Amino acid sequence: MTVVRAAITQTTWTGDKESMIVKHEGFLRDAAAQGAQVICFQELFYGPYFGITQDQKYYDFAEPIPGPTVERFQALAREHSMVVVLPIYEEEQPGVLYNTAVVIDADGSVLGKYRKNHLPNLPSFWEKFYFRPGNLGWPVFDTAVGRIGVTICYDRHFPEGWRVLGLAGAQIVFNPNASKPGLSNRLWELEQPAAAGANGYFVGVPNRVGREDNEYGDDAVDFYGTSYFVDPRGNFVGEKASDSTEELVIRDLDLSLVRSVRNDWQFYRDRRPDAYGPIVAP
Numbered sequence: 529m530t531v532v533r534a535a536i537t538q539t540t541w542t543g544d545k546e547s548m549i550v551k552h553e554g555f556l557r558d559a560a561a562q563g564a565q566v567i568c569f570q571e572l573f574y575g576p577y578f579g580i581t582q583d584q585k586y587y588d589f590a591e592p593i594p595g596p597t598v599e600r601f602q603a604l605a606r607e608h609s610m611v612v613v614l615p616i617y618e619e620e621q622p623g624v625l626y627n628t629a630v631v632i633d634a635d636g637s638v639l640g641k642y643r644k645n646h647l648p649n650l651p652s653f654w655e656k657f658y659f660r661p662g663n664l665g666w667p668v669f670d671t672a673v674g675r676i677g678v679t680i681c682y683d684r685h686f687p688e689g690w691r692v693l694g695l696a697g698a699q700i701v702f703n704p705n706a707s708k709p710g711l712s713n714r715l716w717e718l719e720q721p722a723a724a725g726a727n728g729y730f731v732g733v734p735n736r737v738g739r740e741d742n743e744y745g746d747d748a749v750d751f752y753g754t755s756y757f758v759d760p761r762g763n764f765v766g767e768k769a770s771d772s773t774e775e776l777v778i779r780d781l782d783l784s785l786v787r788s789v790r791n792d793w794q795f796y797r798d799r800r801p802d803a804y805g806p807i808v809a810p
Contacts, residue, residue: 530782530783530784531780531781531782531783532565532566532673532674532700532780532781532783533562533563533564533565533566533778533779533780533781534564534565534566534567534568534673534700534730534732534757534778534779534780534781535555535559535562535564535566535567535568535776535777535778535779536567536568536569536702536732536733536734536755536757536777537552537555537567537568537569537570537734537755537774537775537776537777538570538734538735538736538737538753538755538769538770538774538775538777539551539552539555539570539736539737539738539774540736540737540738540739540740540751540774541575541576541577541736541740541742541743542742543742543743545574545575545589548573548574548575549574549597549600552569552573552574553600553601553604555567555569555776556601556604556608556610556612557604557608558776559610559776559778560608560610562778563778564610564778565609565610565611565634565672565673566610566611566612566613566671566673566676566700567610567611567612567613568612568613568615568629568702568704568732568734569613569614569615569704569734570615570704570705570706570734570735570736570755571615571627571680571681571704571705571706571736572589572615572616572617572627572706573614573615573616573704574589574597574616575589575617576740576743576744577706577736577740577749577751578658579648579652579653579654579655579657579658579706580652580653580654580744580747580748580749581654581744581747582654582657586658587625587658589617590617590618590619590625591616591617591618591619592618592619592620593616593618593628593630593638593641594638597614597616598614598616598630598632598638601614601632602632602636602637602638603636605632605633605634605635605636606634606635606636609634609635609672610634611631611632611633611634611671611672611673611676612630612631612632613629613630613631613632613676613678613702613704614629614630614631614632615627615628615629615630615680615704616628616629616630617658618641618643624660625658625659625660626643626644626659626660626662627643627644627647627655627658627659627662627680628641628642628643628644628662629641629642629678629680629702629704631669631671631676631678633669633671633672634671634672634673635672639669639670639671640664640667640669641664641667642662642664642666642667642677642678642679642680643660643661643662643663643664644659644661644662644679644680644681644682644683645661645662645666645679645683645686645689646661646682646683646685646686646689647659647661647682648682652708652749653682655682665692666679666689666692666693666696667696668693668696668697668698673700674699674700674783675696675697675698675699675700676698676699676700676701676702677693677696677698677700677701677702677729678701678702678703678704679693679701679702679703680703680704680705681703681704681705681706681707683703684703684705684715684719684720684723684733685715685719687723687726688807690723690726690727691726691727693727693729694727694728694729694796695796698727698729699729699730699783699786700729700730700731700732700781700783701723701724701729701730701731701732702731702732702733702734703720703731703732703733704733704734704735705733705734705735705736705755706735706736706751707735707736707751707752708749708750708751708752709749709750709752713752716735716752716754720733720756720758721758721762721763721764722762724758724759724760724761724762725758725760725761725762726795727760727795728760728786728789728790728793728795728796729760729786730757730758730759730760730765730781730783730785730786731757731758732755732756732757733755733756733757734755734777735751735752735753735754735755736751736753737751737752737753737755737769737770737771737772737773737774737775738750738751738753738772738773738774739751752771753769753770753771753772753773753775754768754769754770754771755768755769755775755777756768756769756777757777757779757781759781759785760785760786760788760789760790761785761789765779765780765781766779
């Protein structure tokens with residue numbers, strides 16, 4: 529498969545889990561109607577971004593894998609022959625919780641999962657209260673549309689993960705987000721294009737959008753949306769999404785560009801891992 533039609537979504541918190549799931553089921557059906565073959569949702573897609581506070585009640589959003597939400601999207605993936613990257617709150621067992629993305633193939637089978645490796649712990653991003661750090665490395669999944677890797681939000685600030693995915697043969701990397709205005713704004717513009725160009729693959733970055741004041745009132749943050757795709761040269765594929773409203777973003781990705789770019793820029797050939805010891809020193 530050379531050209532893959534890919535979709536990412538952005539929306540704000542509706543106020544309850546079931547309506548969020550239904551909304552994203554609608555996104556998937558709309559994407560399928562437009563010919564999309566793969567879709568990725570925003571970080572922790574069916575809930576609010578509860579990292580802005582520290583409250584045990586949000587543990588109840590966690591689900592096992594497989595579990596009810598994964599099974600709903602397995603059925604939809606199978607019905608529409610679509611690959612689905614599904615970012616959820618995973619419960620391995622009570623008290624062992626992860627920020628996870630499940631990769632479902634176009635036949636509805638679960639290929640595996642990625643658990644967020646890097647967890648922020650700062651105001652409005654108290655993720656270490658909710659999650660254990662990921663322990664599955666940086667898997668790449670052989671899907672019906674090609675080799676897919678996943679990083680999640682804060683992971684994007686660490687170039688090592690992007691490179692590991694490239695070394696494992698990723699052609700498309702999805703990075704679902706919950707990013708708000710502040711220190712990250714300039715990095716949002718820089719990091720994903722730089723990662724795509726440095727590693728020679730496509731990157732898709734769905735973000736939340738809007739204020740979740742229906743959950744947090746005056747403490748709510750204003751997620752800036754602007755979800756986008758970039759190609760292996762670091763160029764935007766089409767326009768960025770809105771910074772204020774929900775959107776389904778669909779773009780055609782020509783995977784032959786991965787080989788072309790890597791032939792032009794021989795970064796993998798010219799790497800010097802023997803010289804990189806200091807970056808893995810404790």
